[in-house]
Amino acid sequence: MKKILLYTSLIVMTILIACSGDKPQSSGASKAVKSAKSSSVEKKETYKMKKTESESKKAVASKSAEAEEDQTEPMTKEQLNKAKKLIKKAGDVSDVDGKKLFKMNCTSCHGLKGNLKINGAKDLSKSKINLENAVAQVYFGKGLMTSYSQILSEKEIVAVAKYTETLRR
Template sequence: MKKLLFILPILLLLIACADANDKKSTKPAKKEKKADVKAPDGKKIFKIHCVLCHGADGKLGINGSKDLTKSEISLEEAITQITKGKGLMASYEPILSKEEIEAVAKYTQSLRE
């Protein structure tokens, strides 16, 4: 009986914790799903993944990256280059979805003067 009294509070605590974890894990998952439904935001993706080398305006040119405002490649070529990478620019295939790559490629074209 003594043993049971000792185990019972621990058991209740475990159940309470598991319950709390459940609630936490379901909420963010729902949010992610909603974000996926919306079209990817090319500007946001650019700010996260591309500004480092290309700069916010596309002109930075770090590590020999091309000035995106002077880029003349087609949307198709840009998508291929972002997907597969070129020179010092890494492949974004493992990081971004097809839709995200297309959105960010379109955004880089909007930077052109």
């Protein structure tokens, strides 16, 4: 009698073990465990993504900070030589209204006082560059500032560059 009980209980146990190893019965529970696990994995992943996102934002911020210091290469020697010639050729420009030219062409980025700094424009009220550099920059353009060689006459370019010097404090 005892032996029969032992055998039957053994059989029942093996059946139970076989079932739990496979899908039936316990599958619901294991699924719940699995989904809980995967959701925590997902959370971790979104956290990671957020982290990398903020890191890349930081990288961009530091890059733009660098860019603010020196956006573009300085004017080349040839460009400065050209500017020198333009200044010499223009001679006396007191008959050209540099202020009016500035208002018409430059205030969209630099503002009336030169300190608007739209589109990464340099603050002209704090500018320390010489007339040659200013003329070269207006004539050839630099960074986001377009060239004015096709828009203004040579004399006008020198006059407006001279006018920017009056904006300094």
